[in-house]
Amino acid sequence: xxxxxxxxxxxxxxxxxxxxxxxxxxxxxxxxxxxxxxxxxxxxxxxxxxxxxxxxxxxxxxxxxxxxxxxxxxxxxxxxxxxxxxxxxxxxxxxxxxxxxxxxxxxxxxxxxxxxxxxxxxxxxxxxxxxxxxxxxxxxxxxxxxxxxxxxxxxxxxxxxxxxxxxxxxxxxxxxxxxxxxxxxxxxxxxxxxxxxxxxxxxxxxxxxxxxxxxxxxxxxxxxxxxxxxxxxxxxxxxxxxxxxxxxxxxxxxxxxxxxxxxxxxxxxxxxxxxxxxxxxxxxxxxxxxxxxxxxxxxxxxxxxxxxxx
Amino acid sequence: xxxxxxxxxxxxxxxxxxxxxxxxxxxxxxxxxxxxxxxxxxxxxxxxxxxxxxxxxxxxxxxxxxxxxxxxxxxxxxxxxxxxxxxxxxxxxxxxxxxxxxxxxxxxxxxxxxxxxxxx
Numbered sequence: 001x002x003x004x005x006x007x008x009x010x011x012x013x014x015x016x017x018x019x020x021x022x023x024x025x026x027x028x029x030x031x032x033x034x035x036x037x038x039x040x041x042x043x044x045x046x047x048x049x050x051x052x053x054x055x056x057x058x059x060x061x062x063x064x065x066x067x068x069x070x071x072x073x074x075x076x077x078x079x080x081x082x083x084x085x086x087x088x089x090x091x092x093x094x095x096x097x098x099x100x101x102x103x104x105x106x107x108x109x110x111x112x113x114x115x116x117x118x119x120x121x122x123x124x125x126x127x128x129x130x131x132x133x134x135x136x137x138x139x140x141x142x143x144x145x146x147x148x149x150x151x152x153x154x155x156x157x158x159x160x161x162x163x164x165x166x167x168x169x170x171x172x173x174x175x176x177x178x179x180x181x182x183x184x185x186x187x188x189x190x191x192x193x194x195x196x197x198x199x200x201x202x203x204x205x206x207x208x209x210x211x212x213x214x215x216x217x218x219x220x221x222x223x224x225x226x227x228x229x230x231x232x233x234x235x236x237x238x239x240x241x242x243x244x245x246x247x248x249x250x251x252x253x254x255x256x257x258x259x260x261x262x263x264x265x266x267x268x269x270x271x272x273x274x275x276x277x278x279x280x281x282x283x284x285x286x287x288x289x290x291x292x293x294x295x296x297x298x299x300x301x302x303x304x305x306x307x308x309x310x
Numbered sequence: 311x312x313x314x315x316x317x318x319x320x321x322x323x324x325x326x327x328x329x330x331x332x333x334x335x336x337x338x339x340x341x342x343x344x345x346x347x348x349x350x351x352x353x354x355x356x357x358x359x360x361x362x363x364x365x366x367x368x369x370x371x372x373x374x375x376x377x378x379x380x381x382x383x384x385x386x387x388x389x390x391x392x393x394x395x396x397x398x399x400x401x402x403x404x405x406x407x408x409x410x411x412x413x414x415x416x417x418x419x420x421x422x423x424x425x426x427x428x429x430x
Contacts, residue, residue: 132384
């Protein structure tokens with residue numbers, strides 16, 4: 001079907017998929033965050049100054065045909081992080097660390113991610129709150145110094161970072177949810193800050209309405225964005241949808257990161273948002289196409305997917 | 311020939327009896343709801359009081375079945391099942407707490423022949 005069909009062996013396809021899920025490197029220049037593309041490109045052109053890394057949706061424990069080896073792909077992503085010539089300031093993980101919130105899944109993630117040697121800041125995905133106490137396990141591990149269900153803010157290199165939780169108390173028929181308590185905290189957190197202070201907000205489910213039919217949006221996200229309106233530079237980083245999407249609205253740049261575990265379909269292109277799973281003999285062409293599509297997306301997003309060629 | 315006719319009659323009678331039995335259940339039923347492609351199927355269900363509904367997750371992604379203040383399943387991984395017995399007539403709306411756009415309804419009717427009004 002495409003040129004990728006010919007001679008593209010399974011290993012190469014898997015490498016391509018791994019690259020698709022490696023991570024996004026961010027740099028802040030003059031207070032405006034800019035994506036440097038996936039790590040390979042960043043290696044080719046090292047960033048000056050301050051960088052940080054985003055990974056998302058590791059889904060430790062997922063073992064279905066879409067990717068029976070999610071540990072392997074996370075390991076490869078982290079191995080790439082270690083090859084960066086300039087060490088990022090820290091890393092954010094935008095949720096779905098685990099698939100079923102099992103302690104062993106969190107253990108696997110922690111063990112692999114710690115190899116990056118970076119400080120990691122987490123927010124939970126809905127898959128991280130599936131223990132009997134609905135999130136106690138997550139908070140015990142990752143919630144130190146956070147408020148409520150795990151939200152917090154911190155400063156790094158003159159940028160104000162805000163980690164939000166929009167995966168608790170979801171209502172029937174609704175979308176992601178921040179809730180009144182968190183929104184009041186956010187309003188208070190931003191109060192008195194100079195409008196020139198660059199802000200980076202990160203949360204699992206997109207804060208903007210990507211595709212409500214699949215639940216890809218946040219019910220009360222607009223209220224949060226209202227509090228952010230007066231700031232000159234706002235970047236919103238999310239995961240959840242396992243694909244790159246970007247939108248600019250006024251001073252706000254929205255971006256979703258890929259998963260390190262498995263791809264999900266573009267909005268409305270499948271009967272459901274479930275993992276993209278194809279027969280082995282079809283996998284190549286599907287992943288080949290996915291890579292080409294990523295390329296097209298990346299032109300728009302200025303993120304270039306570079307498959308490993310050896 | 312006559313023997314075949316007789317056999318056929320017997321068979322027809324048997325099928326009719328089975329059909330009658332299915333059409334007018336004397337009491338509680340066992341009903342299955344499939345979770346697939348991020349939807350509950352059937353999405354709306356009418357059952358007699360005392361019936362047990364069993365949800366089975368056929369997706370590659372975990373789901374839950376939650377009806378606030380009535381029932382809440384644990385997380386159901388692929389092929390995971392959850393059963394709930396509806397004893398009280400009424401309308402029960404439920405959803406998946408992981409993917410709240412997934413919703414369903416179980417309407418529980420009073421037993422046939424019961425004098426119960428169904429007001430609750």
